[in-house]
Amino acid sequence: MLNFDTGSIVTSYTASMVMFDMVRLVMENIPGGNVVTTMLEHPSAYDAMVFFAEQNGKELRVAKTNPLTGGVDVEEITRLIDEDTCLLTFMYASNVSGALLDEQKIVEQARKIKPDLYIVADAVQHAPHGVIDVTKVPVDGINFAPYKFFGPRGFGVGYVSERLSKIPHNKLIAKPQGCWQLGSPAPAHFAALTEVVNYVCWIGEKFNTSNNRRALFVEGMERIKLHERALMNAMLEGTENTEGLRHIAGAHVYLDYKDLTKKDFIMAIGFDNIEYKKAVDMYEELGIIAFERLLSSPYSSRMLESFDLKGAIRVSPIHCHNLQDIEEFLTATKAISNS
Numbered sequence: 001m002l003n004f005d006t007g008s009i010v011t012s013y014t015a016s017m018v019m020f021d022m023v024r025l026v027m028e029n030i031p032g033g034n035v036v037t038t039m040l041e042h043p044s045a046y047d048a049m050v051f052f053a054e055q056n057g058k059e060l061r062v063a064k065t066n067p068l069t070g071g072v073d074v075e076e077i078t079r080l081i082d083e084d085t086c087l088l089t090f091m092y093a094s095n096v097s098g099a100l101l102d103e104q105k106i107v108e109q110a111r112k113i114k115p116d117l118y119i120v121a122d123a124v125q126h127a128p129h130g131v132i133d134v135t136k137v138p139v140d141g142i143n144f145a146p147y148k149f150f151g152p153r154g155f156g157v158g159y160v161s162e163r164l165s166k167i168p169h170n171k172l173i174a175k176p177q178g179c180w181q182l183g184s185p186a187p188a189h190f191a192a193l194t195e196v197v198n199y200v201c202w203i204g205e206k207f208n209t210s211n212n213r214r215a216l217f218v219e220g221m222e223r224i225k226l227h228e229r230a231l232m233n234a235m236l237e238g239t240e241n242t243e244g245l246r247h248i249a250g251a252h253v254y255l256d257y258k259d260l261t262k263k264d265f266i267m268a269i270g271f272d273n274i275e276y277k278k279a280v281d282m283y284e285e286l287g288i289i290a291f292e293r294l295l296s297s298p299y300s301s302r303m304l305e306s307f308d309l310k311g312a313i314r315v316s317p318i319h320c321h322n323l324q325d326i327e328e329f330l331t332a333t334k335a336i337s338n339s
Helices: 015-029 043-056 074-078 103-113 187-205 213-237 276-285 301-306 323-338
Strands: 008-012 034-038 059-063 085-091 118-122 141-144 156-160 251-254 267-271 291-294 311-315
Touching: 008 015, 015 043, 015 085, 015 118, 015 141, 015 156, 034 043, 034 074, 043 059, 043 085, 043 118, 074 103, 085 103, 103 118, 187 213, 213 323, 251 323, 267 276, 267 323, 276 291, 276 311, 276 323, 291 301
Parallel strands: 034 059, 034 085, 085 118, 118 141
Antiparallel strands: 008 156, 141 156, 251 267, 267 311, 291 311
């Protein structure tokens, strides 16, 4: 799933707990007067950075979002990094706008400034939608949540590089220095992940004759990404049967970046005369589940404010949806807008 040759796997009850552990250990053990993150981060990363920066007397530097792309520019991040930076955290994709950050360029440019910089990435939102390759993007830590792609809840997974794995951490004395596992994680959780990989490889087998599991997994994830991009285009532009979100009167797509190769399949939308929670309830009455993101919510207020948005409805289809599902959603959206 991640394609690494060295380092260790970390598990916990949630991906957020994994993130907090990785951030804490770097802050407590690595010299440096400042740390860098972005305004776009999920609270599990942003709040961890705030808390442990305060605990360890480090300056927190926060990269601003780009309201055009819905993401964060590489240059906005790297301008905050210097020789005294000990940690950078960033997310692969926004869970509000779907915007993809240029993870490879971020890591390359950051390490040009400070070659031994510790970098931790949040892949929770992106993992179900695209390929992750630690060999190509050599971060020191990464986390994901199996429940995001049909795995179990109560299970968070992370990867730590060889050097991060050996930072002093909670460990049984008899275990190797790089081991982060305490006790015995539930085997069923790993069995569930194996079935997820089997499924993605099954998709890959339809297009690739390789016997290599990683190659098949990558092929499967690439096909998932392409399918979702086609559905995303249909949702935005419409089909021969329905108008798209860009063309439905009274409905709006926020952070509507035109280059869909720079975006995972998440939509932030709103209506002219319907408040966000009411619209979500109206969707549910029509059999469609969406989620409101409001300034009053600690999970979304910081990101919304950075984009000068009062709120949004988050629509997050996945590759199991088809064109008919998209048309049904668009028909429901037009009905809500006209109500």
